[in-house]
Structure formats: C-alpha cells, structure tokens
Amino acid sequence: MTATDARDLVAILLMLAGAAFILVAALGLLRMPDLPMRLHATSKAGTLGAGLILAGVAVFHWELGVTTRGLVTVLFLILTGPVAAHLIARSGYFALRVKLWEGTGVNELAQNHARQAKGREAGPGDGSPRVT
Amino acid sequence: MESFFDISVLIVIAVLLLSLLLAFVRVVTGPTLPDRVAALELVNVIVVAFIAMYTVWSGQVAFIDASVSLALIAFVSTLAFARFVMRGSES
16 A cells, blocks of 8 residues: 555545534534524534545645645634634524524523523523423 | 545535535525524535535646635625624614
C-alpha cells in the first residue's frame, strides 16, 4: 500500500462518516416534534458531518491551497453553526412564540427570562414541574 | 474501471442528495417560519458538503472556493433573518 492509497482510504472513511452524520441530521430535522429539538439535531450533527466531509476532501487533494481552504471552511462552520442555531431558536422563542412540544418537562428560559417572554401564554413546560 | 474509491464517493453523494430531499420536505411542511429557516440552514450545510464532494468527483479543485463563499453567505443570511424577526416583533 503506497502513501496515496493510505491517504485515499483515510479520506473516504472521513467522507463516509460525514455523510452518515448529515443523514442523521436530516432525519432528525424531519422527525423531531418542535423547533428546539430540530435545531438540536441539525446544528450539531449537520456541522460535524459537513466538517468531516470537508476534512476528507482536504485529505484527498493534499495540496497547500486546497487543503487550507477546506480546513478554513471547517473552522468557519464550527464557529458560525452554534451562533446561527442560537439566533434561530431565540427569535423563534421570543419573537414568534413557537409552541414547545407538549411533553417538555423543564423550561429554564421561562423563569430566567420572564420579562422578555412576557405575553407568552402559559403552556406545557413553562416552569412548573411536569406532573406524571 | 470502478474502484472501491469511486463507488464510495458515489455512495457519499447519494446520501447527501437523500439528506437534501429530507431537508426540503421540512422546508415545505415546516409549520412555522423558524422551522423553515432551520431547514434552509441545513440545506446550505449540505450544499457546502456537496460542492466539496464535487471537487473530488470532477477533479476540478477550483470549486472549493464556491464552498467557502457559500458557507460565508449562509451565516450572513441567518443573521439577517434573526434581525428581521426580532425587529418586526417590537414594532
């Protein structure tokens, strides 16, 4: 096995793992019941999957320019993914008052941010511990 | 000549396309606006990964620039959406 073959093997393993994570993210986006859970599925698994695929592409090409751009894209995705998910969840919760799933047990935002959440109707998961 | 590597690259591309389809189902049926924006965010991430896979498939490494710039634009668009929604709720 030459060095190129070993590098191709590492690259394709990274790409397959990344594709599996992205598929899990898409399934979670489709199957989860409310907005925070969907963001939980897409932001973490999607960022990890795309980062693994880009790392595999960087390993596959193995030139200075292309590899640097791939790794910079991975870094940028890791930096911006949580911020974007936080912005979407925050605007959905405070501005658009998205309904939470009826089985939600603990909602610390409802207690700690009562001023900003004023006007939000009392619903499942609004502070009181879950009965049954 | 279809080697193990070529078949694996095709499998990765097929899985990415399937994920794109699932994300588009959520874009169409998402009950609220942030659901659709979250789905579009995932679509952007999948397209970034897909462009990167296309550089492997075609051998044209120049496409990785498109991947970088799409990742930049996706974050700015999400930022603009959040500002738009928060601004609209105060007035």
